[in-house]
Amino acid sequence: MTVLACTAGMVFALALPGPDFERARQLALARYGADAAATVTRWIELIERAGPLSEREKLSTVNAFFNRHVGFEDDAVVWGVRDYWSTPLEALGRGQGDCEDYSIGKYVTLGLMGVPVERMRITYVRAEAGLPGSGISQAHMVLAYYATAQAEPLILDNLITDVRPASRRPDLHPVFGFNSEGLWLGGTIAPAAGDPTARLSRWRDVLRRMTLEGLN
Amino acid sequence: MSLTKQLWLAIALVMLIAFSGSLLVSSLSARAYLQEQLLLKNMDNAISLASTLSQMPKDEVTIELLIASQFDTGHYESIRLSDPAGNVIVERASELRHGGAPDWFTRIFALRTTPGIAQVQDGWKQYGTLTLTSHVRYAYRELWTSTVRLFAWFIVAAVLTGIAGTLLLRLILRPLDGIVQQAEAIGARRFITATEPATPEFRAVVRAMNALARRVRQMLEDESQRLEQLRREAHHDTVTGLLNRGHFMARLLTVLGREDEDARGALVIARLLDLNELNRKHGWPVMDALIRRFAKALEGMGPRDAEWVPGRLNGSDFALLAPGCDDAAELARRIQEALAMIAREFGLDEECRLPAAATIYRHGDQLGRVLARVDAALAIALEHGSDNVEVAPSEQGLGERERRVDLKVWHERFDHALNPNHVKLHSYPVVDASGRFLHNECVARMRLERTSEWLHAGDFVPWLARLGNLPRLDDMVVDLALDRLQRGADDICINLSAQAMNDAVLVHRMASKLGAAGEHASRLWIEVPEHGAFQHMERFRVLCALLKPLGCRIGIEHVGHQVSRIGQLHDLGIDYIKIDAAFVKAIDENQANQVFLRGLAMIAHSIGLSTLAEGVDSAAELRTLVEIGFDGATGPAITAMQGSEATLS
Numbered sequence: 110m111t112v113l114a115c116t117a118g119m120v121f122a123l124a125l126p127g128p129d130f131e132r133a134r135q136l137a138l139a140r141y142g143a144d145a146a147a148t149v150t151r152w153i154e155l156i157e158r159a160g161p162l163s164e165r166e167k168l169s170t171v172n173a174f175f176n177r178h179v180g181f182e183d184d185a186v187v188w189g190v191r192d193y194w195s196t197p198l199e200a201l202g203r204g205q206g207d208c209e210d211y212s213i214g215k216y217v218t219l220g221l222m223g224v225p226v227e228r229m230r231i232t233y234v235r236a237e238a239g240l241p242g243s244g245i246s247q248a249h250m251v252l253a254y255y256a257t258a259q260a261e262p263l264i265l266d267n268l269i270t271d272v273r274p275a276s277r278r279p280d281l282h283p284v285f286g287f288n289s290e291g292l293w294l295g296g297t298i299a300p301a302a303g304d305p306t307a308r309l310s311r312w313r314d315v316l317r318r319m320t321l322e323g324l325n
Numbered sequence: 326m327s328l329t330k331q332l333w334l335a336i337a338l339v340m341l342i343a344f345s346g347s348l349l350v351s352s353l354s355a356r357a358y359l360q361e362q363l364l365l366k367n368m369d370n371a372i373s374l375a376s377t378l379s380q381m382p383k384d385e386v387t388i389e390l391l392i393a394s395q396f397d398t399g400h401y402e403s404i405r406l407s408d409p410a411g412n413v414i415v416e417r418a419s420e421l422r423h424g425g426a427p428d429w430f431t432r433i434f435a436l437r438t439t440p441g442i443a444q445v446q447d448g449w450k451q452y453g454t455l456t457l458t459s460h461v462r463y464a465y466r467e468l469w470t471s472t473v474r475l476f477a478w479f480i481v482a483a484v485l486t487g488i489a490g491t492l493l494l495r496l497i498l499r500p501l502d503g504i505v506q507q508a509e510a511i512g513a514r515r516f517i518t519a520t521e522p523a524t525p526e527f528r529a530v531v532r533a534m535n536a537l538a539r540r541v542r543q544m545l546e547d548e549s550q551r552l553e554q555l556r557r558e559a560h561h562d563t564v565t566g567l568l569n570r571g572h573f574m575a576r577l578l579t580v581l582g583r584e585d586e587d588a589r590g591a592l593v594i595a596r597l598l599d600l601n602e603l604n605r606k607h608g609w610p611v612m613d614a615l616i617r618r619f620a621k622a623l624e625g626m627g628p629r630d631a632e633w634v635p636g637r638l639n640g641s642d643f644a645l646l647a648p649g650c651d652d653a654a655e656l657a658r659r660i661q662e663a664l665a666m667i668a669r670e671f672g673l674d675e676e677c678r679l680p681a682a683a684t685i686y687r688h689g690d691q692l693g694r695v696l697a698r699v700d701a702a703l704a705i706a707l708e709h710g711s712d713n714v715e716v717a718p719s720e721q722g723l724g725e726r727e728r729r730v731d732l733k734v735w736h737e738r739f740d741h742a743l744n745p746n747h748v749k750l751h752s753y754p755v756v757d758a759s760g761r762f763l764h765n766e767c768v769a770r771m772r773l774e775r776t777s778e779w780l781h782a783g784d785f786v787p788w789l790a791r792l793g794n795l796p797r798l799d800d801m802v803v804d805l806a807l808d809r810l811q812r813g814a815d816d817i818c819i820n821l822s823a824q825a826m827n828d829a830v831l832v833h834r835m836a837s838k839l840g841a842a843g844e845h846a847s848r849l850w851i852e853v854p855e856h857g858a859f860q861h862m863e864r865f866r867v868l869c870a871l872l873k874p875l876g877c878r879i880g881i882e883h884v885g886h887q888v889s890r891i892g893q894l895h896d897l898g899i900d901y902i903k904i905d906a907a908f909v910k911a912i913d914e915n916q917a918n919q920v921f922l923r924g925l926a927m928i929a930h931s932i933g934l935s936t937l938a939e940g941v942d943s944a945a946e947l948r949t950l951v952e953i954g955f956d957g958a959t960g961p962a963i964t965a966m967q968g969s970e971a972t973l974s
Contacts, residue, residue, distance in 0.1 A: 258409025275449035285376045
């Protein structure tokens, strides 16, 4: 019986028409107050108006939007835990986040604007701090955009406001990139709620929470 | 279908439903779990391999080696690395698809596996997509073994439940066996009572059936008492209760025709002279009391086992028919002395003159001749003095000395004559009411030498009885009869003596012989004399219990003298009774006997017994018997009707 219900639920989730922005707005209002709700409303408008923009323009807009509305802060300060991956709603609602929160926010936003996920990679990078060649590095995360599979990626980073090709970011050394491709069937960026495996990884956890917030 | 079978069916059905249900649930949830685990493994392994590949130099050999080593040391169905355009760079795939479980099983419970996909990068450049699928064989094997194990447990549980259920059902239904037995017995008109079981529902049934059985028994009791009353009125002297002349003569006549141990014995007649004179002098009451004492004395004269018949032939003549008694003189003397003693007690010894006479009767004697012999002897006794005892001469020895001589002679004769070469069966047909053949009643014939005459049973059976050798003859008769039956003969009836019935060893041997004869035993009819059956009721009961289940039919012959006990036959399961010829003689003219036999037949029918008549002499007798409800008959008239007597060797 349970199995059947799960299956039915999954089918239902897959059949949903798209993101439920109204729900996201309500949640932001309820959780973080009117200011946050206003930011979220602007974010939603940004997505809804992105239709006619080129992909390059979408990248710049989204990069700028997140870099402006989310202030950098350690997870330990914002969430009280060492490492926490927030959803775009959480990041915008709090107005704070760290590098992975930016990357996830941008990835999801671009996805909602219609940018195919296979062109994006959330990438772990080693970032050289200070002057080039100083030897001081820190773990960092950025969003890489590949116009084509063979193309040089454009990097969306919270440290630098404008979107630059990878060759102009000698300070970043890529380690491993991923997106939500192949995680689950059906082509949605997040699984249906109730899939028990969703709890198992950070990445999938954030995607699941997003679904609960209506951003599917 | 029996309850136990139905129970097994129900258990099998319930178990099947339970098994299918739990198999479905457990297999589906196991499948879901396995799919999930496979998915996680695929993803994790894909990501970690992709992550390693991303850090490695991208020469073909290194990539190939890394993927090959992962593939060869792990459990994978395939690992594929393809470039961003979708062209395969390296691929390793296992040819073996399943193998962990039968094909039909993998078809039904197909595991939907999702490959793990991860991106491999070369610096900022996309190098390719890694697709990794773990082998599902192990998952199928796991799913299959758990299903098989579940199935095995269900079989075990079903069998255990079935056994427990059967035992429980047997325990619950144990009283039912008794009820069924009783119901079947009542259906066969055996009105047995059963002990009441503890289960209330069963108890009610048994109680009702017991009540029925009791009512039927009471009715039988009443009816047989009424019949006994009828018989006494018709056949007995009103003052003494002894047989009256008519019936005594009928008894004597049938005894003379017997082919058993009663075919030889003594007849004694004692006379109280001048009874009318004495009556006048002392009055009826005194003389009736005296005569009643005489009757008592005569009744107590015989040994316990024998069926001696006292009678009052007319006012002053008293008779005692003593089958099996060889010393007529001694018996006559004993009677004379006993009667004289009673007269003395009454103070009439001076006035009562009590002459007595005796003779030995034997098989083949004419009734008239026997009576004439005693009459003549009585006349001689009278001449010699009032209290004289006279024994009529006979062809046979008459006294103790002669008897001893005879016994010795016969003992020697039997020594070599009592073997199958010297014994054969002689048969008389018995027919049913419409004249159809029922069975051949067989009696033994014996010859003393290979060349000598065949002796009539009445000639030698009395001597066999006196020597205690009757069981040996009966044993031989059983063998001969079974032999005939096995060679395809029609139904055969044999007479079993009381001596044989009391011989436990012989009865058990008979049972095993009948058992060995199989279905032929169903054509064997076995009958015992009424006197023997009622005298040794317990032995007769054992005989019925042992032999009846083997298929043979059991009956009682020479019936009628103890009708008050006929109700006792109701639960024995016997099949028929043969009515003694004494009641059948001239039945067409004897109104009283007609009424008696009509009642007897009715009672017998009510407990499921057929009634057959012995000694039918004429077509008129047979007609009357059929009219009053008899089911069959035997006797000279029947033998004549069936053609000449058939002799079986």
